[in-house]
Amino acid sequence: MDNSARWPSEFQEAVAKDGWLGIMMPSQYGGSELGLAEATVMMQTIAESGGGYTASSCVHMNIFGLAPVVKYGNEEQRRRFLVPLIEGKERACFAVTEPNTGLDTLKLQSLATRQGDHYVLSGSKIWTSTAQVAEKILILVRTTPLDQVKKPSEGLTLFYTDLDRTQVSVTEIKKMGRAAVDTNSLYFDNWRVPASDRIGAEGQGFKMILHGMNAERILLSGEAVGIGYAALRHASNYARSRVVFGRPIGQNQGVAHPLAKAWCQLESTRLMIMQAAKMWDEGFETGEYANAVKYLAGENAFTACETAVCSMGGMGYAKDYHVERFLREVIIPRLAPVSREMCLNYISEKVLELPRSY
Template structure:
């Protein structure tokens, strides 16, 4: 068994880091402070061809796997930008997967080429305020009308909605009570974000403020039938194709955040002199940081293990969920220890670890909670009875 990155995968890591090196701490602080989308970074990643890393070659992509996408996103988050760097481009990697698998050739060309070129941005309208992770209980409705559908409803935590041109929208076309299974009767659309019919209201949040999150209100949005992905009523099943890649990517992005924080803490510990010696000479500083490294390293390889399984057509549900779980905890632990290593200066924006600490809470609660992950593993791996 050989566990290492290939030369091609190392080249991905190097190439992404070279672009990210153009955007320093001050750039990300300014974007965070002014609630400004990192447009220059987004443009640089698009020009470098990275937005299409998992997209088919016929629409301008590289047709690479989740493993390569994970390596790319780890490089992005560990190079100053944190989750703002990840979230600015994240949807290009997992969001359009339903389009890649289930859309027509005409739809793929019309929708994916602008995404790959960075000419259009997309947002993801699935989560709702009253449904949360119980996706089968969404209330956004798409009623049949001549030539298409009329949509009304609400979405929550829709990232990049302030700058998006299109929205991936999950709706109910058949009431849940009328379906044989609760996962039936939902339909997926990819359509222009018409701001005359859609209000996008920014949510002020704890961190990752360079990339907006929003409450979305839809009132009388007409969606042509040509903007429906696949068959009516099969939308939920199409989204399942992207769940494991999303968990893997969120996990390895968290590792990048944690490793950036850990690197900053180690540098500070080498340079900060107290009582005539660097604080990093004290085991009280060394041991927590060394422990954080061990947790991050183990979670990193779990992420790549899950990505390898997915790319090779193997069952990856348990590993993808475990990877996200372990990575979220390891990143939070590393960022917490980084702040504590800096002492009082860890609370100051100047050293950046407070920003990374705030962002490190995100992968512990999104896109799926730790509790649901543990319930999934208990049921599917340990063969225990379903608890909810």
């Protein structure tokens, strides 16, 4: 899939057919009503199978993304939106990031103006993953301009609506890894969205997005750790069988110890991820843990993949041996959905009470 940049439709359909997409969704809409902890185990397993982010990203958004609809949507919306998502008939993408504002989410510039029973949206988004295939979009835009709100976190509104390609231009961004799962720039001008697709109250969208954001950080950390384990598995298999200077290369501690160290780092991260997921499930505030595990997972999974490539010599660089694909994909959790610098900014400010840097 990575070589041909083809959407993994067979995998995504199989996951939907067996009911896994509803793992975190309420049972009255067809879900299994399990928690983020179970969903994280599932997503780690998908990535660890060798599918990496290519496999996990094609279902990722559908697992956690509609948490704001579950929590803040009305009954009609929950039925209309959750049932087709769980059945795999509709796929969702998630549009927060904008080209001119980046991580400074509160400065979003895309604007929605109310006109009768519709809103009219104009603006742009960037890095919207899966928008080439998604039928639906969860989108955060301003309904009150920044200079007219008391707090910058107010005046942002969330919509879950049809991704109408006659109204929204979707252009794929060519990227380093995960070629099969697209990421895009979006542009829209006078895009009419029904007011009945607004989630929760006007102006309260940021709070709703935050609820899902911590869940995403935890889930994506599980996927990162899964990729790290997959890389270690490939490298260990190779190091057991590749014989040079009359012995398996894995018998040399120069090869074995970096792999063992990477396993220790991954396993400690995994345990902390499970703690974070359980805290989220039990309704505790998870900002500290979500950011800490997102940071650790990004760094430790990267180290595991880099170690795997280097342990395998030339074959680490050959596509047939997979670890180079893991290394390209595992840069993603260092950058997105929030960068490692912003995770550390959060810990510096909220845990260590150091002055805010931005």
